[in-house]
Amino acid sequence: MNILYVYAHPNPESLNHLLKQQAADLFTAENIEVSYSDLYSDHFNAVASWHDFSSEMQQLQYMLAQQKAYEENKLTTDIKSEIKKITAANHIILQFPLWWFSTPAILKGWLDRVLVKGFAYDTGKIFDAGLLKGKTASLTVTTQSSESAYQIQGVHHATIDTFLHHIQHTLRFTGIEMLPPYVIYGAVDAERKKKEYKDYLRNIIS
Amino acid sequence: MNILYVYAHPNPESLNHLLKQQAADLFTAENIEVSYSDLYSDHFNAVASWHDFSSEMQQLQYMLAQQKAYEENKLTTDIKSEIKKITAANHIILQFPLWWFSTPAILKGWLDRVLVKGFAYDTGKIFDAGLLKGKTASLTVTTQSSESAYQIQGVHHATIDTFLHHIQHTLRFTGIEMLPPYVIYGAVDAERKKKEYKDYLRNIIS
Secondary structure, three states: OEEEEEEOOOOOOOHHHHHHHHHHHHHHHOOOEEEEEEOOOOOOOOOOOHHHOOHHHOOOOHHHHHHHHHHOOOOOHHHHHHHHHHHHOOEEEEEEEOEOOEOOHHHHHHHHHHOOEOOOEEOOEOHHHOOOOOOEEEEEEEOOOOHHHOOOOOOOOOOHHHHHHHHHHHHHHOOOEEOOOEEEOOOOOHHHHHHHHHHHHHHHHO | OEEEEEEOOOOOOOHHHHHHHHHHHHHHHOOOEEEEEEOOOOOOOOOOOHHHOOHHHOOOOHHHHHHHHHHOOOOOHHHHHHHHHHHHOOEEEEEEEOEOOEOOHHHHHHHHHHOOEOOOEEOOEOHHHOOOOOOEEEEEEEOOOOHHHOOOOOOOOOOHHHHHHHHHHHHHHOOOEEOOOEEEOOOOOHHHHHHHHHHHHHHHHO
16 A cells, blocks of 8 residues: 555644654554655745646647656656656545645646646546546545534535535546545544544444 | 736647637727737736745735735835736636636736735725625636536536635635636637637637
């Protein structure tokens, strides 16, 4: 088993950081091969643009320019490095706080820049025929609101699944199978969650 | 009427750019007051972090640090400038290409960094009681896939509303009322869309 752990939280004092540390301890204890993309600490560039490849692709649509750059080995080093990690991984974990009912921008930028046409999907090669078929992924998410807010009857009039859908749909589009997410709602007892998260991860790696 | 037009597309040769130009021409012709936030051309910083305010807020959660910085007038100039534009606006238009079923990261970063607690919402001051109540907003969106893909029976098994929901929910959370979006699916005749988009905008400003 080879895991890619993509982590997007700015605060090393956070519950998110603690969870990531717990995951790392477990993977070490269980001898699981794992790569980390700690987007904040790596100062990952969030903004997809023509700086991602050579200037001669200037006039193409960004997505088509990405594909051409991938095929001609002209993507920037940071993108190539993420592509290499995804290629090696059997399972990808995205861990992030839910900000405005989605990922933090830095993680959205990772999806925008790294899931390149020609690498992750292609014309007619999406979903069940996606180029990343065979891999699995899961989301580890913390929310500000309590669990009661994420109910049809709650303040958001929807469960968390509604808000995670566009992220899971993105990964599914490339052929990746989504495992159930791990969600921590509101403020919680961090010590209790440490154990619970390890049990959750054990299910993924077993 | 005062409009804030937030625009997130990297390519000045794009259909998106053409649409923005059409909007600008219409607003000029109709004497509508409008501010533009052209996120790519402004090199808007997409990544929420402690660089957004003074270092003494280091240990707080990002959202709480935002609120404190807002109250103490310690937000960075770029964020203060956007807050000023939102304050002045009656209507906010977000124009973007749908990338991975959401906004480009640079626009997500605008939401993350600018919709500050204490300014846009507060404890108990959300949705109908949100601090931006009285304003309206709308989304102008282009998609790669055709309209037939965005159907329950289509390849995405959902309409575009499903994917725009988390963005609209974000603005609604602050009390903003969402007007119907303007969506251009797939490749289209740009000339035809120019007129259609102007008609759509006329409904907003009338």
